[in-house]
Amino acid sequence: MPDPEILVENPWRILTRFTDARIGLGRVGVSLPTRELLAFQLAHAQARDAVHLPLDFDRLEADLAASDAIAALGKPGRARTKASDRDTYLRNPGMGEKLHPESAKELDGHAEAPDLALVVADGLSSLAVQQNAVPFLDALLAAMESEGLDRPAAPVLVAQGRVAIGDDVGALLGAKAVLVLIGERPGLSSPDSLGLYFTWAPETGLSDARRNCISNVRPGGLSPDRAAKRAVYLMREAHAIGASGVALKDRSTEDTTIEAAQRSFLAPPERDGQGT
Amino acid sequence: MADGFTHTVGQRTYRFGDLAELMAKATPERSGDRLAGVAAETAEERAVAQMCLAELPLKRFLTDALVPYETDEVTRLILDSHDTEAFAPVSHLSVGDFRDWLLSDHATPEALEALRPGLMPEMVAAVSKIMRNQDLILVAKKTRVVTAFRSTIGLPGHLATRLQPNHPTDDVNGIAASILDGLMYGSGDAVIGINPATDNVAQAIRLSQLVSDIIEGYAIPTQSCILTHVTNTLECIEAGAPVDLVFQSIGGTEATNASFGFALKDLAEARDAALSLKRGTVGQNVMYFETGQGSSLSAEAHHGLDQQTCEARAYGVARAFDPLLTNTVVGFIGPEYLYDGKEILRAGLEDHFCGKLLGVPMGCDVCYTNHAEADQDDMDTLMTLLGVAGVNFIMGIPGADDIMLNYQTTSFHDALYLRRALDLSPAPEFRAWLERMAILDPDGYRLSGGVPEGFAASLGRLPADA
Numbered sequence: 001m002p003d004p005e006i007l008v009e010n011p012w013r014i015l016t017r018f019t020d021a022r023i024g025l026g027r028v029g030v031s032l033p034t035r036e037l038l039a040f041q042l043a044h045a046q047a048r049d050a051v052h053l054p055l056d057f058d059r060l061e062a063d064l065a066a067s068d069a070i071a072a073l074g075k076p077g078r079a080r081t082k083a084s085d086r087d088t089y090l091r092n093p094g095m096g097e098k099l100h101p102e103s104a105k106e107l108d109g110h111a112e113a114p115d116l117a118l119v120v121a122d123g124l125s126s127l128a129v130q131q132n133a134v135p136f137l138d139a140l141l142a143a144m145e146s147e148g149l150d151r152p153a154a155p156v157l158v159a160q161g162r163v164a165i166g167d168d169v170g171a172l173l174g175a176k177a178v179l180v181l182i183g184e185r186p187g188l189s190s191p192d193s194l195g196l197y198f199t200w201a202p203e204t205g206l207s208d209a210r211r212n213c214i215s216n217v218r219p220g221g222l223s224p225d226r227a228a229k230r231a232v233y234l235m236r237e238a239h240a241i242g243a244s245g246v247a248l249k250d251r252s253t254e255d256t257t258i259e260a261a262q263r264s265f266l267a268p269p270e271r272d273g274q275g276t
Numbered sequence: 277m278a279d280g281f282t283h284t285v286g287q288r289t290y291r292f293g294d295l296a297e298l299m300a301k302a303t304p305e306r307s308g309d310r311l312a313g314v315a316a317e318t319a320e321e322r323a324v325a326q327m328c329l330a331e332l333p334l335k336r337f338l339t340d341a342l343v344p345y346e347t348d349e350v351t352r353l354i355l356d357s358h359d360t361e362a363f364a365p366v367s368h369l370s371v372g373d374f375r376d377w378l379l380s381d382h383a384t385p386e387a388l389e390a391l392r393p394g395l396m397p398e399m400v401a402a403v404s405k406i407m408r409n410q411d412l413i414l415v416a417k418k419t420r421v422v423t424a425f426r427s428t429i430g431l432p433g434h435l436a437t438r439l440q441p442n443h444p445t446d447d448v449n450g451i452a453a454s455i456l457d458g459l460m461y462g463s464g465d466a467v468i469g470i471n472p473a474t475d476n477v478a479q480a481i482r483l484s485q486l487v488s489d490i491i492e493g494y495a496i497p498t499q500s501c502i503l504t505h506v507t508n509t510l511e512c513i514e515a516g517a518p519v520d521l522v523f524q525s526i527g528g529t530e531a532t533n534a535s536f537g538f539a540l541k542d543l544a545e546a547r548d549a550a551l552s553l554k555r556g557t558v559g560q561n562v563m564y565f566e567t568g569q570g571s572s573l574s575a576e577a578h579h580g581l582d583q584q585t586c587e588a589r590a591y592g593v594a595r596a597f598d599p600l601l602t603n604t605v606v607g608f609i610g611p612e613y614l615y616d617g618k619e620i621l622r623a624g625l626e627d628h629f630c631g632k633l634l635g636v637p638m639g640c641d642v643c644y645t646n647h648a649e650a651d652q653d654d655m656d657t658l659m660t661l662l663g664v665a666g667v668n669f670i671m672g673i674p675g676a677d678d679i680m681l682n683y684q685t686t687s688f689h690d691a692l693y694l695r696r697a698l699d700l701s702p703a704p705e706f707r708a709w710l711e712r713m714a715i716l717d718p719d720g721y722r723l724s725g726g727v728p729e730g731f732a733a734s735l736g737r738l739p740a741d742a
Binding site for chain 1: 307310311441442443444447448449450451452453454455456457460461482486489490493494610611612615645646647651652673674675676677678679682683684687689692693696723725727730731733734735737738739
């Protein structure tokens with residue numbers, strides 16, 4: 001047991017049931033206790049590794065092949081961008097948005113004008129992709145099948161890719177739409193967050209305004225099933241209106257974020273709680 | 277001057293095509309200027325550009341607009357509001373002589389304050405480029421910018437914090453939990469400011485009410501701010517929401533601000549609306565601005581300028597609206613603009629110096645993202661140096677981890693470290709409240725450890741575990 005004279009604990013630590021924020025950490029003097037310092041360093045190390053450890057594409061391909069539904073789509077394509085290494089990728093985001101000419105040549109003919117192209121890119125978290133891509137794709141294929149949608153093309157796996165690389169790949173394949181699975185910028189408490197970006201009628205050079213995003217797919221966040229349902233919703237809507245991005249309002253989640261005005265536990269009952 | 281600028285070192289003559297190029301090439305190295313293709317190509321070219329810039333008369337900035345007057349309202353604001361009389365004491369100086377003057381004992385706090393309306397952001401940016409970190413600190417320390425609403429921010433010997441209780445789904449109890457944590461750690465005297473996860477008017481009204489209930493309920497001498505678009509805040513005010521401060525991210529060119537979806541007249545309109553509410557008690561500074569190097573390039577609105585000059589022009593925008601707080605969010609934008617701890621450190625000191633010299637109440641979000649080459653040690657260094665330089669406020673967040681915006685900024689503990697290490701006090705009104713609530717011992721040094729009665733009661737009212 002730590003000496004309570006040295007390490008002052010905070011009785012409001014029980015409030016962690018309302019938030020993942022690092023509240024009630026306690027203090028030594030006014031500084032962080034050793035246990036909290038080390039927990040932070042570990043979380044930061046994991047986030048750094050997510051950015052810098054390369055995605056293991058061979059392992060990813062093996063994991064994809066182990067799923068019958070995904071394997072049925074065919075052999076995944078492989079591609080790289082103009083960003084030759086991580087340092088270039090970080091300093092020059094534009095390079096991660098363009099296919100390397102050799103990859104462009106190889107991908108030509110990977111699939112014949114599919115309704116949907118799937119792109120899996122490392123992005124800023126290899127961990128997110130390694131951990132969440134297969135469960136999400138399984139859920140997506142199941143959701144698409146139950147909605148009667150055509151099967152997508154076999155996924156294209158891209159190294160040193162940014163979000164916009166999906167438009168390049170989608171355009172090259174002549175796809176009607178593209179869905180990008182990509183590792184999001186890792187947070188300290190969420191180094192494993194997978195992002196999904198959907199574009200209708202992909203072509204090179206589109207702005208963010210033409211894409212829809214589904215964020216935070218990870219075990220502690222949005223589940224693969226819910227993410228897949230939202231992705232299928234976007235596909236259906238995009239097909240109906242012939243557009244994606246700002247023109248396509250994602251109403252699948254409306255009414256869940258804005259509740260009726262609700263008072264917090266901290267709001268004093270009509271001003272009688274001023275302490276002194 | 278169609279011929280641009282030349283400077284000869286030994287056998288070699290360097291040529292700089294125009295003032296924008298000279299400014300960019302004289303800028304200490306950072307990734308964003310390389311990304312924009314405006315940085316010096318060699319270390320020698322940078323050093324020579326600094327020599328060349330040092331010889332430039334300050335007056336030159338009055339005639340050589342870096343962004344055209346005709347097409348940019350920020351340039352018009354800067355030039356139209358320039359005060360020739362205030363400029364007189366330094367009007368005969370070159371950029372290099374201006375550095376010497378700033379560091380001399382002639383540049384007293386009073387002289388620097390009188391000079392403010394005579395300084396253009398571009399002049400301040402220029403001189404910062406030929407100053408070392410210690411120069412930026414020493415001159416900033418001589419400049420004081422004091423503002424007030426329900427608390428007084430920026431007094432010598434004081435350091436305030438923005439309590440930033442963000443939550444990824446705006447859960448009211450999640451936000452309140454972080455607010456309680458912060459208040460118990462003496463945080464929140466600059467503002468309690470929330471970045472909403474769901475960004476629309478209805479949500480901003482809800483969150484305004486949430487924070488207002490707490491501020492009024494416990495009679496806390498601070499102010500609230502919901503960091504939503506200026507036009508949203510205007511609608512909140514029209515709908516009768518308890519708005520203290522109007523927030524907006526601002527940049528240094530008209531095109532940057534257009535990419536943020538506002539023009540200067542929108543800031544004026546929202547400021548007037550907030551002033552009409554008369555909610556301040558010890559002052560009426562009602563604006564909260566955020567800035568950051570790289571925003572103009574990111575919006576492809578930099579007109580070939582380096583990112584630090586664009587940033588200084590953003591302070592030219594800020595000071596026209598008498599803000600309570602202006603916050604440079606220095607490491608948030610990512611490594612393509614500021615690559616590592618060294619570049620973030622330099623940028624933080626430059627921003628604080630430039631803003632203060634122009635009369636802007638500068639705070640700094642001492643921060644980094646996980647894909648930048650930076651860590652907590654770098655943040656310790658920057659916050660300490662900014663504390664020495666007299667920064668008005670820093671952020672305060674539980675455990676330095678923003679679980680909504682996914683980046684690391686300074687924690688409640690960090691601010692207490694800084695106050696203790698540099699003998700700084702919270703805003704006077706807020707300190708009195710902390711003592712009244714028995715959160716802070718009357719010596720102003722120790723936290724008392726218990727939970728004050730009112731807050732203990734709120735913990736007692738917690739619903740049973742769901």
